[in-house]
Amino acid sequence: MNTKLQNKIAITIIKAIAIMVVIILAFLIGRILLQGLPHISWHFLTSPSRAFTAGGGIGPQLFNSLYLLLLTLIISFPISLGAGIYLSEYAPKNGITTVIRMAIEVLSSLPSVVVGLFGFLLFVVQFKLGYSILSGAIALTFFNLPLLTRNIEESINSVSNLQREAGLALGMSKWRTVNKIILPEALPGIVTGIVLSAGRVFGEAAALIYTAGQSATNVNFSNWNPFSSTSPLNLMRPAETLAVHIWKINSEGIMPDATAVSAGASAVLIIAVLVFNLMARFLGNYLYKKMTSAETK
Amino acid sequence: MKKKIRTILLTLSAVLFLSACSSTNKNKQITIVGSTALQPIVEVAAEEYQTTNAKISITVQGGGSGTGLSQVQTGAVTIGNSDIFANQQSGIKAKKLVDHKVAVVGIGPIVNKKTGVKNLSLKQLQGIFTGKYTNWKQLGGKNQEIIVINRAQGSGTRATFEQHVLQGKNAINTQEQDSSGTVEKMVASTPGAISYVAFSYFKKDVTALKVDNIKPTDKNVTTNTWKIWAYEHMYTKGKPDKQTQKFLDYMLSATVQNKLIKKLGYISIHDMKVTTTKEKAE
Amino acid sequence: MMDKIKEKIQNNSRETRQELRGRILTYCAIGLILIVVISIFLFVALKGIATFTQDKASLKTFFTGTNWNPGILGSDGKPLVGALPMIAGSFGVTILAAIIATPFAIGTALYMTEIAGKKGRNVLQSVIELLVGIPSVVYGFIGLTVVVPFVRDHFGGSGYGILAGSFILFVMILPTVTSMTVDALKAVPKHYKSASLALGATQWQTIYKVLLKAAIPGILTAIIFGMARAFGEALAVQMVIGNASLLPTSLLTPASTLTSVLTMGIGNTVMGTTANNALWSLALILLLMSLIFNILVRWIVKKGRM
Numbered sequence: 001m002n003t004k005l006q007n008k009i010a011i012t013i014i015k016a017i018a019i020m021v022v023i024i025l026a027f028l029i030g031r032i033l034l035q036g037l038p039h040i041s042w043h044f045l046t047s048p049s050r051a052f053t054a055g056g057g058i059g060p061q062l063f064n065s066l067y068l069l070l071l072t073l074i075i076s077f078p079i080s081l082g083a084g085i086y087l088s089e090y091a092p093k094n095g096i097t098t099v100i101r102m103a104i105e106v107l108s109s110l111p112s113v114v115v116g117l118f119g120f121l122l123f124v125v126q127f128k129l130g131y132s133i134l135s136g137a138i139a140l141t142f143f144n145l146p147l148l149t150r151n152i153e154e155s156i157n158s159v160s161n162l163q164r165e166a167g168l169a170l171g172m173s174k175w176r177t178v179n180k181i182i183l184p185e186a187l188p189g190i191v192t193g194i195v196l197s198a199g200r201v202f203g204e205a206a207a208l209i210y211t212a213g214q215s216a217t218n219v220n221f222s223n224w225n226p227f228s229s230t231s232p233l234n235l236m237r238p239a240e241t242l243a244v245h246i247w248k249i250n251s252e253g254i255m256p257d258a259t260a261v262s263a264g265a266s267a268v269l270i271i272a273v274l275v276f277n278l279m280a281r282f283l284g285n286y287l288y289k290k291m292t293s294a295e296t297k
Numbered sequence: 298m299k300k301k302i303r304t305i306l307l308t309l310s311a312v313l314f315l316s317a318c319s320s321t322n323k324n325k326q327i328t329i330v331g332s333t334a335l336q337p338i339v340e341v342a343a344e345e346y347q348t349t350n351a352k353i354s355i356t357v358q359g360g361g362s363g364t365g366l367s368q369v370q371t372g373a374v375t376i377g378n379s380d381i382f383a384n385q386q387s388g389i390k391a392k393k394l395v396d397h398k399v400a401v402v403g404i405g406p407i408v409n410k411k412t413g414v415k416n417l418s419l420k421q422l423q424g425i426f427t428g429k430y431t432n433w434k435q436l437g438g439k440n441q442e443i444i445v446i447n448r449a450q451g452s453g454t455r456a457t458f459e460q461h462v463l464q465g466k467n468a469i470n471t472q473e474q475d476s477s478g479t480v481e482k483m484v485a486s487t488p489g490a491i492s493y494v495a496f497s498y499f500k501k502d503v504t505a506l507k508v509d510n511i512k513p514t515d516k517n518v519t520t521n522t523w524k525i526w527a528y529e530h531m532y533t534k535g536k537p538d539k540q541t542q543k544f545l546d547y548m549l550s551a552t553v554q555n556k557l558i559k560k561l562g563y564i565s566i567h568d569m570k571v572t573t574t575k576e577k578a579e
Numbered sequence: 580m581m582d583k584i585k586e587k588i589q590n591n592s593r594e595t596r597q598e599l600r601g602r603i604l605t606y607c608a609i610g611l612i613l614i615v616v617i618s619i620f621l622f623v624a625l626k627g628i629a630t631f632t633q634d635k636a637s638l639k640t641f642f643t644g645t646n647w648n649p650g651i652l653g654s655d656g657k658p659l660v661g662a663l664p665m666i667a668g669s670f671g672v673t674i675l676a677a678i679i680a681t682p683f684a685i686g687t688a689l690y691m692t693e694i695a696g697k698k699g700r701n702v703l704q705s706v707i708e709l710l711v712g713i714p715s716v717v718y719g720f721i722g723l724t725v726v727v728p729f730v731r732d733h734f735g736g737s738g739y740g741i742l743a744g745s746f747i748l749f750v751m752i753l754p755t756v757t758s759m760t761v762d763a764l765k766a767v768p769k770h771y772k773s774a775s776l777a778l779g780a781t782q783w784q785t786i787y788k789v790l791l792k793a794a795i796p797g798i799l800t801a802i803i804f805g806m807a808r809a810f811g812e813a814l815a816v817q818m819v820i821g822n823a824s825l826l827p828t829s830l831l832t833p834a835s836t837l838t839s840v841l842t843m844g845i846g847n848t849v850m851g852t853t854a855n856n857a858l859w860s861l862a863l864i865l866l867l868m869s870l871i872f873n874i875l876v877r878w879i880v881k882k883g884r885m
Binding site for chain 1: 594606609611613682707712713717720781810870873
Binding site for chain 2: 731737823824833835843848851855
């Protein structure tokens with residue numbers, strides 16, 4: 001009886017643990033959504049926030065979050081693509097590569113407060129970029145680089161070696177093989193990685209408080225000239241993101257509906273992350289199908 | 298794909314360069330950094346000011362009084378907001394900075410609703426924060442342990458409170474919290490908790506204490522009957538230039554002082570019937 | 580005729596030139612990352628060391644002292660920079676959170692890889708990914724409204740303290756540790772499992788004696804990664820730990836962590852003063868700790884391979 005009973009008990013315990021975790025997670029997400037969803041309306045999503053009267057929205061903050069995310073990806077993607085290709089294709093197996101890998105790992109486990117303060121003193125104060133979207137995007141790039149690099153390296157590594165050999169046998173250079181054969185094959189994995197890292201960047205607050213700032217200036221959404229200081233596209237304007245906004249109204253907010261706004265904003269954040277995840281899965285599958293069918297043609 | 302990335306990068310750097318240039322020479326830039334308490338007032342005032350003065354661009358940020366003072370001292374920002382006098386902050390050469398007092402903030406102790414205490418003498422309040430009293434029973438309340446929530450070291454609210462209540466004695470080493478909103482929530486939800494916040498954070502779920510039977514009201518502050526209050530300062534390095542002075546004047550104008558400042562729970566500088574320099578005797 | 584061929588052979592071909600260009604591009608990218616890491620390190624180190632070189636605080640006081648009041652000089656004329664309470668607090672919450680999270684993460688990972696069907700796995704996977712995106716501020720406020728009262732009612736004290744902090748961190752690191760454990764379990768070769776089952780071992784015996792044993796380096800790596808995240812977390816912990824720079828005497832008394840003191844103090848101090856430098860020293864410790872965590876992970880992975 002012993003082993004069988006033991007087996008049964010053990011499996012039940014594992015199931016119980018899994019159920020408990022699901023309950024904890026469901027409780028968390030459910031609580032945030034239940035408290036927040038009633039406050040979400042078109043008005044809430046588009047109108048500007050108010051400092052001390054009720055009825056403010058999160059329009060500029062939502063835009064800032066998305067814009068900042070886009071900028072961060074534009075800066076960090078080329079760098080991590082290069083780094084990822086280097087690590088998987090060119091890096092020799094020696095001490096220097098180990099140090100490089102370690103540096104990247106350290107960067108990924110760096111406390112976000114430290115990154116924020118570093119960004120503050122270097123970019124905001126020293127380089128005189130001020131509290132701006134640009135400073136924020138650079139600070140966020142620090143977070144994104146290690147995640148993306150590791151992801152791209154893994155995606156490239158997972159491409160079969162036969163493909164590499166085929167490319168090299170055709171007399172193509174290694175670089176061209178990587179560009180024309182390996183990268184398209186690894187693309188679905190890379191896209192999934194990008195979108196998933198976007199979720200983490202979206203929720204980051206501590207690094208942005210001191211870099212992108214904690215105020216949303218009055219932007220004029222009909223002015224799309226990036227050089228005008230009231231344009232939403234201006235890189236040098238301070239930009240409070242959704243996560244920073246939640247932090248601010250919770251710690252200092254004096255508007256009468258602060259709890260409602262914070263609950264609504266939290267729910268919007270979660271929904272955005274959910275959308276990112278779904279998009280990652282969908283895009284990954286779609287690209288994979290497209291790439292593989294293109295091969296059979 | 299690579300080509301696209303390259304073009305995007307090129308345009309981006311071009312945009313970056315141009316916008317960096319254009320933002321420096323086109324409009325007059327005023328950057329205001331510092332006290333999180335003062336931030337909402339200045340932010341709203343700046344917004345209204347810019348609607349009539351389109352040529353000026355004002356950026357308001359938080360970051361804390363310490364950040365505000367040190368940034369204005371190095372000249373990185375135009376105005377540094379502070380809850381405390383510059384000479385109270387260590388590391389600041391106060392003589393180089395010019396003080397512009399724009400509002401008055403009243404600060405009062407708050408306790409959890411269930412403590413059963415509504416009034417304390419100044420001595421009792423001092424006793425709580427120096428650790429002499431540990432149970433509300435000793436002060437005529439319920440049998441409930443006193444949980445002191447202090448404010449962050451170096452924060453303006455704490456400096457003001459300690460100056461008037463502790464009068465040179467050292468506070469016990471206890472819980473600390475930085476932001477007023479969080480402190481208010483903690484006091485509301487923790488039995489036996491006591492802390493202190495600006496009047497604007499007095500909410501229904503906490504009890505605002507009377508001290509020596511004096512109510513913490515704006516009126517009592519203006520006559521200095523309620524002693525725990527402080528100025529909100531906007532510091533400039535040396536004499537402000539013309540544009541900055543104009544904005545500072547606007548901060549003192551009737552529109553801001555009578556409407557905005559009162560709405561946010563602060564007290565207009567013009568209502569004060571007493572003046573004090575309150576500079577700490579060190 | 581000969582010259583042309585000679586020339587063609589002796590000169591670099593187009594492919595070679597392309598290769599060179601590609602190499603340079605990737606080297607630049609990796610170089611940039613290295614520069615970033617090195618500059619952060621140098622920067623924080625320079626600022627952090629100033630406490631000891633410029634302000635003459637003693638290193639011994641920093642690691643063993645319990646009186647944290649860097650703005651004030653102690654009786655020996657040196658600033659009071661006893662960081663032991665914060666260091667102890669940081670380690671306390673991190674280790675406790677890891678202890679709570681480990682069984683949950685392993686259980687969930689086993690369920691996902693060994694027991695659940697494809698659908699169950701997918702649902703769990705997406706929920707876990709979703710949790711990674713919740714901002715720490717939101718965790719903090721759930722901590723303030725749910726965890727702190729829970730601890731107060733069921734364990735005693737004011738509710739603020741290491742226990743509450745650990746609970747919050749447990750939930751925050753659970754997704755990371757779980758998904759990395761799943762990867763570690765998946766990396767165990769299939770034939771290990773088949774062999775064990777073929778020998779007549781039950782599912783549990785296979786899991787316990789074969790799968791978990793083979794995956795131990797991976798699981799340890801996952802836990803240490805989780806700990807590194809917990810160690811550096813700031814906003815959420817700050818709200819529930821109480822922030823008292825006292826040496827924690829129990830799990831229920833208010834304590835503080837390196838990050839909580841750092842975030843709270845940095846806005847209220849002036850750059851260049853002792854108080855500000857002392858905060859950077861705390862940041863330096865955080866940085867060194869994340870380095871140590873990484874070295875540990877490397878060491879474990881290396882040991883596991885042998």
